[in-house]
Amino acid sequence: MNPTDDGLPEDRQDMKLMIHALVDGELDAAAALAVERRIAADPELAAEHARIVAAQAAVARLPRPQVSDAFMARIAAIGATGQQENLEAAAPQSRDASGRQARTRPTRTWPAARRFGSFDWRAMAASIALTAVLASGATQWLMVGNSTDSFAVAIASGHRRSLLAASPVDVVSSDRHTVKPWLDARIGVSPPAPDLTKDGFALLGGRIEVIGDKPMPALVYRHHEHLITLIAAPQQNGGASAPVATDLSAGGFSMVHWTDDAFSYWAISDTERPALDEFVDRFRAAITAG
Amino acid sequence: MPITADFTRTCRARSPSPPEGSRKTLPGVPDGETVLSERVLAERFGEVVLPHLGDALSLARWLTGNAADAEDVVQEACLKAHAGIAGYAGGNARAWLLAIVRNASYSWMARNRPRGVVAVGDLADLDDVALPPDSAANSPEAALIAKADTAAVEAAIARLPQPFRETLVLRDINGLSYREIATMLGVPQGTVMSRLARARGLLMSDLGRAA
Numbered sequence: 019m020n021p022t023d024d025g026l027p028e029d030r031q032d033m034k035l036m037i038h039a040l041v042d043g044e045l046d047a048a049a050a051l052a053v054e055r056r057i058a059a060d061p062e063l064a065a066e067h068a069r070i071v072a073a074q075a076a077v078a079r080l081p082r083p084q085v086s087d088a089f090m091a092r093i094a095a096i097g098a099t100g101q102q103e104n105l106e107a108a109a110p111q112s113r114d115a116s117g118r119q120a121r122t123r124p125t126r127t128w129p130a131a132r133r134f135g136s137f138d139w140r141a142m143a144a145s146i147a148l149t150a151v152l153a154s155g156a157t158q159w160l161m162v163g164n165s166t167d168s169f170a171v172a173i174a175s176g177h178r179r180s181l182l183a184a185s186p187v188d189v190v191s192s193d194r195h196t197v198k199p200w201l202d203a204r205i206g207v208s209p210p211a212p213d214l215t216k217d218g219f220a221l222l223g224g225r226i227e228v229i230g231d232k233p234m235p236a237l238v239y240r241h242h243e244h245l246i247t248l249i250a251a252p253q254q255n256g257g258a259s260a261p262v263a264t265d266l267s268a269g270g271f272s273m274v275h276w277t278d279d280a281f282s283y284w285a286i287s288d289t290e291r292p293a294l295d296e297f298v299d300r301f302r303a304a305i306t307a308g
Numbered sequence: 309m310p311i312t313a314d315f316t317r318t319c320r321a322r323s324p325s326p327p328e329g330s331r332k333t334l335p336g337v338p339d340g341e342t343v344l345s346e347r348v349l350a351e352r353f354g355e356v357v358l359p360h361l362g363d364a365l366s367l368a369r370w371l372t373g374n375a376a377d378a379e380d381v382v383q384e385a386c387l388k389a390h391a392g393i394a395g396y397a398g399g400n401a402r403a404w405l406l407a408i409v410r411n412a413s414y415s416w417m418a419r420n421r422p423r424g425v426v427a428v429g430d431l432a433d434l435d436d437v438a439l440p441p442d443s444a445a446n447s448p449e450a451a452l453i454a455k456a457d458t459a460a461v462e463a464a465i466a467r468l469p470q471p472f473r474e475t476l477v478l479r480d481i482n483g484l485s486y487r488e489i490a491t492m493l494g495v496p497q498g499t500v501m502s503r504l505a506r507a508r509g510l511l512m513s514d515l516g517r518a519a
Contacts, residue, residue, distance in 0.1 A: 031505075035502065042479065042486065068450035069512050076454065082362055082481075089379055096353070096390045
């Protein structure tokens with residue numbers, strides 16, 4: 019064969035790789051054109067090209083495994099609950115992680131259902147909706163309790179780490195007009211940061227805690243010689259305020275948790291519990307007032 | 309004292325803020341919602357995993373060689389996918405899921421039939437072998453290959469050595485690109501190309517004989 023200047027390999031085997039690449043649509047227009055010219059000029063390459071196309075078509079004709087409704091529902095249940103034990107139960111989707119998730123699930127299923135219409139999503143969505151109704155309050159409380167526990171532990175470690183660090187805050191300011199934009203610029207969340215100096219709780223600044231993979235704003239207040247870390251997690255479900263602070267003391271720290279309209283708060287400190295309660299009262303009063 | 313305080317602050321200011329770096333930004337999530345809720349993740353699972361279950365089953369079926377085991381393997385893979393859904397950073401969802409399915413298939417194989425798993429050494433040896441000599445003379449006609457029935461094609465794929473079969477399935481059944489396959493297998497694209505050519509070559513001569 020005459021040497022060509024089309025940039026294609028002269029080696030027969032390498033040239034065949036180029037034909038595979040052409041069949042697979044992996045070549046850019048210029049290379050594809052050059053390979054097509056070679057094929058047109060060379061009966062042997064043309065035969066190879068035809069064989070590859072035929073082989074690919076033969077593989078493509080193979081029947082694909084059917085995704086049965088039952089299997090689809092089983093996998094969808096993983097997404098809805100994430101609980102492996104649910105899968106192993108006799109009725110796989112008979113429980114749901116929480117009432118909240120379950121309630122929102124059907125509406126989220128529908129857009130996907132229209133896009134991937136080959137499965138009986140209607141039945142699956144219905145069964146999941148039914149599941150939601152059946153989800154027991156006890157399970158929900160159990161789940162909520164578990165997740166809160168690990169959350170509390172993570173917050174306690176964050177607080178402990180901050181006490182050991184060179185500075186407990188990343189933005190030093192007693193001015194909430196500095197702290198809030200700083201948090202907003204970094205993680206797009208800016209919780210209320212009232213200055214409670216006159217109440218004996220001075221705003222030192224803020225930092226970002228990563229808890230369970232999620233960046234969360236943390237405010238730091240000082241009360242006498244004690245530091246109070248306040249984590250404010252944006253409320254995901256717009257749930258009602260939890261009027262009474264819950265005691266979640268963890269890791270030798272006092273911790274309280276409460277929820278106001280937009281944020282879920284965790285306050286942690288090594289101070290006495292009454293002082294922490296006072297802080298919570300002052301803080302809530304300040305954001306309600308302001 | 310003021311000097312020390314100043315120094316401390318400068319250091320802190322200069323050090324990059326780790327939360328920002330480790331922050332997971334995922335496409336489709338508005339900026340205000342950087343905190344990924346479980347709800348968002350569950351939704352992502354529905355969009356990333358569920359549409360590709362057919363492909364996942366195909367791959368598992370060909371890697372384990374058994375359609376009945378494929379569902380177990382895919383279910384296991386989906387649990388892993390659910391656990392790692394926050395790590396899905398956009399891109400081809402199918403390739404992301406199939407990489408998990410592939411790993412799940414091999415760990416399943418290692419647990420359930422240790423003798424069926426090809427050792428890594430064998431894999432490297434296979435790539436070292438040069439492409440077979442140009443045998444256009446005894447290659448079957450394209451028409452003969454096209455005539456092959458389903459059973460013959462399935463048997464021919466099943467007979468392929470594992471690295472070739474895997475590459476062929478990822479390309480011709482799952483429709484991944486060379487680059488995606490190379491990334492998934494952790495080999496250069498050139499290796500993907502030669503494995504694919506070898507796989508198809510074996511398939512073609514097998515089908516030519518069978519017909």
